[in-house]
Amino acid sequence: KATSGSPYIWQDKATDAIIKWKNETFADNPSPLYGFFAVNMASTGCGKTFANAKIMQTLSKDGASLRFILALGLRTLTLQTGDEYRERIGLDETELAVLIGSQAVETLHNQSKTNDDFGSESIESLLTGDVEYESSISESRLSVLMRDEKSRKLLYSPVLSCTIDYMMLATETIRGGRWMLPFLRLMSSDLVIDEIDDFSGSDLIAIGRLIHLAGMLGRKVMISSATISIDMAEGYFRAYKEGWTLFAQSRNLPTPIGCAWIDEFNTLVRSNVELSLEKSCILYQNTHSEYVTKRSQKIVKHEISNGVRRKGQIIACEHLLNEESGVIKEQAYFDLIKNEALNLHYQHSYPDKETGIQVSFGCIRIANIEPCISLFQYLQAASYPNDVDIRVMSYHSRQVLILRSEQEKHLDQVLKCKSKNRTEALSNPIIRTHLHQTDAKHLIFILVCTPVEEIGRDHDFDYAIIEPSSYRSIIQLAGRVRRHRIEPVNRANISLMQFNLKGLENSDRPAFIHPGYESQEMLLKTHNISNLVDVAMLEKSINAIPRICKNRSEER
Numbered sequence: 011k012a013t014s015g016s017p018y019i020w021q022d023k024a025t026d027a028i029i030k031w032k033n034e035t036f037a038d039n040p041s042p043l044y045g046f047f048a049v050n051m052a053s054t055g056c057g058k059t060f061a062n063a064k065i066m067q068t069l070s071k072d073g074a075s076l077r078f079i080l081a082l083g084l085r086t087l088t089l090q091t092g093d094e095y096r097e098r099i100g101l102d103e104t105e106l107a108v109l110i111g112s113q114a115v116e117t118l119h120n121q122s123k124t125n126d127d128f129g130s131e132s133i134e135s136l137l138t139g140d141v142e143y144e145s146s147i148s149e150s151r152l153s154v155l156m157r158d159e160k161s162r163k164l165l166y167s168p169v170l171s172c173t174i175d176y177m178m179l180a181t182e183t184i185r186g187g188r189w190m191l192p193f194l195r196l197m198s199s200d201l202v203i204d205e206i207d208d209f210s211g212s213d214l215i216a217i218g219r220l221i222h223l224a225g226m227l228g229r230k231v232m233i234s235s236a237t238i239s240i241d242m243a244e245g246y247f248r249a250y251k252e253g254w255t256l257f258a259q260s261r262n263l264p265t266p267i268g269c270a271w272i273d274e275f276n277t278l279v280r281s282n283v284e285l286s287l288e289k290s291c292i293l294y295q296n297t298h299s300e301y302v303t304k305r306s307q308k309i310v311k312h313e314i315s316n317g318v319r320r321k322g323q324i325i326a327c328e329h330l331l332n333e334e335s336g337v338i339k340e341q342a343y344f345d346l347i348k349n350e351a352l353n354l355h356y357q358h359s360y361p362d363k364e365t366g367i368q369v370s371f372g373c374i375r376i377a378n379i380e381p382c383i384s385l386f387q388y389l390q391a392a393s394y395p396n397d398v399d400i401r402v403m404s405y406h407s408r409q410v411l412i413l414r415s416e417q418e419k420h421l422d423q424v425l426k427c428k429s430k431n432r433t434e435a436l437s438n439p440i441i442r443t444h445l446h447q448t449d450a451k452h453l454i455f456i457l458v459c460t461p462v463e464e465i466g467r468d469h470d471f472d473y474a475i476i477e478p479s480s481y482r483s484i485i486q487l488a489g490r491v492r493r494h495r496i497e498p499v500n501r502a503n504i505s506l507m508q509f510n511l512k513g514l515e516n517s518d519r520p521a522f523i524h525p526g527y528e529s530q531e532m533l534l535k536t537h538n539i540s541n542l543v544d545v546a547m548l549e550k551s552i553n554a555i556p557r558i559c560k561n562r563s564e565e566r
Contacts, residue, residue, distance in 0.1 A: 011170075020052070021061040024277040025068040028270060032073075033280035035268070041071060043263055045254035046230040047296045048270035049243050049298075051305065051558065054236050054489035056274045059094055062202050062234055063169075065272070069200060069230050076105075078091045078200040081174040083208050085110040086418070087466030091204070092171045099169075102300050107167035109160060109176055133273045157269065165195050174203065174217070181219040196223065200230040205465055207235050207242055207482060210527060214242075218249040225253025228261075236489075237557040240302065251282075251290055269294060271301040275308045299560075306555045313551050317498020320488045322548040324540050325350050325475075339514055343507075347374060347475055351389075352398065354473040355454045358503055364435055365445050368452045371425065371435060373474040375487045377510055377525060379406045379460055381477075386458045399450035405459040418467075421457070427470035427494040461525055463490065470494045473503040477510045478539055479526040481557055488552045504552055506539055513537030514564045 036042045046069055052058045066078040076099075082088045092108035095101050164170060180192035201224045209217060224231050231250050233243070251267060258265045266283040267290075278301055282289035327346055333339040336403040351372055376382040386404035394400060405417055424435045435441060445453060457463070458473075461479070464486040470493040476484055488504055513521035521537040522528040536542065544556065 018057045018060070019461075020274045020277075021057060021064050024061060024270075024272045025064050027277040027279050029067050029073070031268060031270075031281075035281060043228060043261070045225065045228075045250070045258070045267040046270070047247050047250045047267055048230075048232040048233040048272060049238060050232060050272045051236060051238055051302075051554075052272065052274045053309075053554065054486070055493055058234055058236075059091055059204070060099075061272070062204070062232060063095065063099055065232065065270075066202060066230075068199055075168075077168045077198065078170075078202055079168070080171045080194065080202045080204060081177050082171070082204045083174055084205075084466055085173060087205070088171055088173050090466055090468075095169060095171065096128060101169055105167065106169045106171065107163035109164060109170070109172040117281060147155065161191055163192055170195065170199065174220075177201070178216055178220060181216065181223055187314065194256050194303060196229060197218075197227050200224075200232075202232045202234060204234045206233045206246075207237055207239065208465055210525075215404070218246060221246050222249040222253040225250040226256050228254070228257040237485050237554050239557060240295065240298055240560050243298050244291060248287070248291050251287060251294075255287070266342075269297070271298065271307065273305055275305065275312075291385045302558045309553050309555060313553070316496070318551045319492045319495070319498055320552045321499055321502045321506055321550065322484075322488075322504045322506055322552045323502035324508050324548075325505050327514070328538065330509070330514050336515065340511065341388070343511060343514065344385050345392075347385065347507070348389060348392055350475055351454065351456060352394070354475070354503065354505065355398075355452065357501055358472045358499075359452065359454075360432065362445055367445055367448070367450070369432075369436065369445070369455070370472045371455045371470075372457070373434075373463065373469075373471040373487070373490060374456060374458045375460065375463065375474060375476045375483070376460060377477050377479045377512070379408050381511055382406050382458055389456065389458065395452075397451040398454065399448040399452065400454045400456065401444055402458060402564055404454050405457055405463060407460065407462050425469035425471065431495065468493070473505075475507070476503045477507050479510065479522050481543065483525065484552065485554050485557055501548065506543075506548070508539050509537055 032121060036044070048065065048069075050058050050062060050065070060362065062080065063076065063078075065075050067074065070076065080091060083092065088110050089108060092106060095106055101306075104474055136204045164172070164176065177192050177196065179189050180196050181189070183189045183193075185409065201219075201221070203217065206217065221231055221233075233246055247269070254267055255265050257263075265285060266281050269280050270281050271278045278297075281296055282290055284293050327343060327345060330339050330342050339419060351374065352373060355368075359368040361367065361371050374385065377387055383404055383406070386402055389400065389402045403417065405414075405421070407414075420440065424438050424441060427434060436445075441455075444455075463469070464483060468491065469490050471491050474487055474491050476487055478484055484504075484506065491504055494497070510521055512519070512523070515521075517537060518533075520526070520528040520530055520533060522534070528534055534542065547556070
């Protein structure tokens with residue numbers, strides 16, 4: 011078995027814990043059929059993607075083969091995961107299928123890839139030998155379904171990385187025969203759903219149906235995200251438990267389920283032996299609560315020992331509530347953002363060795379596309395101190411596809427920060443051109459973006475300003491600040507606006523929506539971030555603790 015090097019040794023500890031549980035639980039049965047539900051909560055940047063593959067290999071019948079589905083919500087993240095598996099696991103085109111439903115996006119992604127090495131999550135190949143897979147299904151019986159190469163890849167490839175809509179068809183049997191191929195695939199593949207809490211509303215219900223179906227077909231399931239809430243984990247365990255119970259009863263198998271909780275600190279594997287659904291869910295919830303409590307303590311202990319990389323502060327904008335004109339209010343809001351970007355630059359910039367110019371790379375996250383574009387235009391036209399020059403780029407999902415592809419290629423080259431410092435950024439030819447074209451003492455690079463930056467982008471910024479939509483969005487965007495640098499900071503490098511723009515407009519309507527989880531039926535009493543989050547905790551450190559631990563306060 012290939013091993014992971016430091017700092018990814020936790021991946022091997024996770025697989026070792028699962029192997030130990032299997033050996034102890036099935037000592038008298040060398041090849042058992044068993045249910046398994048896992049939650050991977052490792053922090054952003056710790057190597058969850060590679061760990062998920064190693065864990066699914068460990069859970070396979072022989073402990074050495076690979077056949078699983080990795081379902082994701084974003085096309086770009088699906089493509090990046092495919093690249094990662096090719097590079098780090100060593101899978102070729104016959105062993106890995108990447109399906110996203112857009113040939114244009116896939117073509118642009120493949121064209122934009124460079125020959126640069128990836129940042130190593132494990133320098134060894136996961137597989138010790140070649141993966142071999144031969145279909146035992148006669149294609150002549152599936153001639154109606156197997157019309158193209160994509161269909162064959164979906165069914166036959168040992169590892170399938172796809173957008174989740176491909177697999178969701180398996181649960182929608184009323185829609186003609188489109189459900190048959192994903193259904194057949196799920197019959198023979200375990201399921202991993204990555205960044206599962208990036209979905210909301212009816213999508214979460216549909217995912218529950220998919221997890222229930224996976225359990226009903228006797229497959230193992232893992233959900234993965236650094237910000238999985240207790241209720242979400244318990245809800246999906248309930249769906250899996252109901253599905254697995256049907257599978258087990260139809261085959262006279264014992265119904266206990268193996269449950270695993272995994273992060274970069276520890277792996278806990280327990281057998282859930284309760285036959286009653288309600289008692290089983292209570293047992294799961296209690297164990298999950300104990301695990302995340304210990305995880306929270308370890309996060310705090312780790313930050314005390316190693317220092318904090320991300321500290322937050324609230325930018326007051328309550329005075330804008332009195333503004334009557336929406337245009338004036340928006341301009342005043344943008345002015346606050348501009349001034350805060352200057353302040354953060356002065357505090358977190360560093361000199362370019364050749365020119366002596368103070369440089370910083372900042373990110374401003376805006377909830378919606380139209381104000382994102384408006385802010386970009388405002389920053390372009392705004393006035394700045396005489397010794398300050400600024401370069402601004404807007405990044406959102408409505409961008410022309412070929413231009414967005416070029417943007418992402420440039421951002422990846424500048425911001426991946428593989429050497430743990432800013433060498434790549436400051437040596438980039440385009441950045442060097444900007445440095446030589448200005449006479450200012452300070453040069454600020456700012457990316458004005460929507461939530462497209464939050465998930466799947468391996469970028470490292472010096473600071474960020476966030477128009478909030480949810481606490482999850484805050485955590486995910488914070489994961490892009492000093493992402494690859496371990497040195498602690500002494501002052502805030504993430505600023506949260508006290509209100510988002512929708513919250514300034516009307517307090518009687520949902521503000522944290524599209525994106526966000528608020529609704530007219532579940533309307534918050536206030537949209538003031540200072541009253542919604544623990545400001546003292548945020549000023550000490552921004553981490554996943556408030557998201558993964560249930561808030562007992564009744565005042566929200």
